Amino acid sequence: MSKRDHLIWIDAQEVAAADGSTFEVENPATGEVAFEVAHGKTADIDRAVAAARRAADEGPWPQMHPRERGPILRRAAELLRARRSELADVEVRSTGRPMREMHQQVGRTADWLDFFASVAETHEDRVVPAIGNLLNYVRRVPVGVVGQITPWNHPLLITMKKVAPALAAGNTIVVKPSEVAPVAPIELGRLLNEAGVPPGVVNVVPGFGAEAGKALSEHRGIDKLDLTGGTETGRHIAAAGGRNLIPVQAELGGKAPVLVFEDVPIASAVAGATFATFVASGQSCIAGARLLVQRTRYEELLRALIDRVSSIRVGDPMDPDTQMGPLASKQQLARVMELVTSARDEGATILCGGDRLGGDIFDNGYFFAPTLIADVRQDMRIMREEVFGPVLTVQSFEDEDEAVELANDSDFGLGAAVWTNDLKRGHLVAQRIRSGSVWINDHHRVDPASPWGGFKDSGVGSENGVVAYNDYTIQQSILVNLDRGSFDWFAPEARDLRYS
Numbered sequence: 001m002s003k004r005d006h007l008i009w010i011d012a013q014e015v016a017a018a019d020g021s022t023f024e025v026e027n028p029a030t031g032e033v034a035f036e037v038a039h040g041k042t043a044d045i046d047r048a049v050a051a052a053r054r055a056a057d058e059g060p061w062p063q064m065h066p067r068e069r070g071p072i073l074r075r076a077a078e079l080l081r082a083r084r085s086e087l088a089d090v091e092v093r094s095t096g097r098p099m100r101e102m103h104q105q106v107g108r109t110a111d112w113l114d115f116f117a118s119v120a121e122t123h124e125d126r127v128v129p130a131i132g133n134l135l136n137y138v139r140r141v142p143v144g145v146v147g148q149i150t151p152w153n154h155p156l157l158i159t160m161k162k163v164a165p166a167l168a169a170g171n172t173i174v175v176k177p178s179e180v181a182p183v184a185p186i187e188l189g190r191l192l193n194e195a196g197v198p199p200g201v202v203n204v205v206p207g208f209g210a211e212a213g214k215a216l217s218e219h220r221g222i223d224k225l226d227l228t229g230g231t232e233t234g235r236h237i238a239a240a241g242g243r244n245l246i247p248v249q250a251e252l253g254g255k256a257p258v259l260v261f262e263d264v265p266i267a268s269a270v271a272g273a274t275f276a277t278f279v280a281s282g283q284s285c286i287a288g289a290r291l292l293v294q295r296t297r298y299e300e301l302l303r304a305l306i307d308r309v310s311s312i313r314v315g316d317p318m319d320p321d322t323q324m325g326p327l328a329s330k331q332q333l334a335r336v337m338e339l340v341t342s343a344r345d346e347g348a349t350i351l352c353g354g355d356r357l358g359g360d361i362f363d364n365g366y367f368f369a370p371t372l373i374a375d376v377r378q379d380m381r382i383m384r385e386e387v388f389g390p391v392l393t394v395q396s397f398e399d400e401d402e403a404v405e406l407a408n409d410s411d412f413g414l415g416a417a418v419w420t421n422d423l424k425r426g427h428l429v430a431q432r433i434r435s436g437s438v439w440i441n442d443h444h445r446v447d448p449a450s451p452w453g454g455f456k457d458s459g460v461g462s463e464n465g466v467v468a469y470n471d472y473t474i475q476q477s478i479l480v481n482l483d484r485g486s487f488d489w490f491a492p493e494a495r496d497l498r499y500s
């Protein structure tokens, strides 16, 4: 990577931080510095918001017909596909996630541009049935300047889930990516500009949450905030948005239950649970965190699961054979170790894993062994808090009622999975789970058309689908008087002139 790749992206220019400072992005697999990045602070957020405001007020992006914006987004999708390997490489070096995962994920990310191009191209305004001799049409217009704050676990995908609908709807944007993995989102800003998105429409300011993130969320020049991050960060952002009376969308933490009924073949259940939990080293908001198994198959499934989980190939994320990489940062490793230790101290049993991996290539990185924990109670920290690591707790249940009760016994409600071959049971159990997404015999499935959002402490609002585009617009009602007669409310003889 050349030096220019690591600067702040404002007004289609690469600029250094106002105070000239930089920070280092560490490769969590090796402990080496992967990138040096400009350290955006309040002054840089101010510059980016000013550029986005100019682009919103002076155009042309917000004023363009939605059918003119669509082809530009499609061009960006093509560019992204062409740079898939390069971007996947950046993602692997920033997050430690295996190349096998990131190559797939980066390729998929382009679909969001195509989908929202189609939504823009088929955008229709409405005429509403207002009473009287009136034509009342309702336009959807861009919200204005939007602030988007994104995490490190799926850096490009999550940024895209926000940028694509916001752009399609004609907004201008300031992105504050996580300081752990900011390079791919910066590259996205450049790529969109190359595809034809005008200067100032997408600005990306790498920096720290407590400073750049806070400055963005409190900025009076922002018309909407959109965060993906932890639940506590969500509370900060929502409070800041509340003070400025702007809409806040937030995709937050999760603690997904995976329910396995007795009619599922053990091999499918093991494959499903392993995939649910250990992709991204468990650092996914919808990672399977709590496995609930029907009692009749519990022991049998546990034995097979221990075998499979113990044999996951952990290693160098650049190696195409590696199935699981390190955790993304030292802080994340400390957090996982703390929660696993708390489980042990509170009386849980570690069935496999349970510790940092050492020796060989592991000493320099933040590798944690894939872990299974049994003998848990609902009041333990490991059951209440989001671990965000390769850790799965296992419990048994008697029947559907107990399974649903355990599944819903959480402050979170983002993702859940139900494994069964009984069609009716699959649907009926899924419908009783208080969770924004429920997969039946699947996990991690996400699509630009499929609404994505959390119940309870897992978030506010929804990503994906037409609703995400609509949420990046504001409705303007235009009322046209079609009455040929004259109207004078204060005329001396006037009585009951108007119906409404």
Ligand code: NDP
Pocket (backbone or CB within 6 Å): 149, 150, 151, 152, 153, 154, 158, 176, 177, 178, 179, 180, 207, 208, 209, 210, 212, 213, 214, 217, 228, 229, 230, 231, 233, 234, 236, 237, 250, 251, 252, 253, 254, 284, 285, 286, 386, 388, 414, 454, 458, 459
């Ligand atoms: P954080 O909440 O720590 O950070 C998210 C973003 O917010 C980062 O850019 C961060 O900056 C910034 N930030 C942190 N504090 C503030 C603040 N006070 N004001 C403004 N911005 C702030 O989450 P992580 O990056 O650690 O990501 C993991 C979390 O994200 C997990 O809880 C996970 O469940 C959730 N998540 C939710 C998803 C969903 O779709 N619901 C999807 C993926 C993840 P910095 O990194 O510099 O601190």
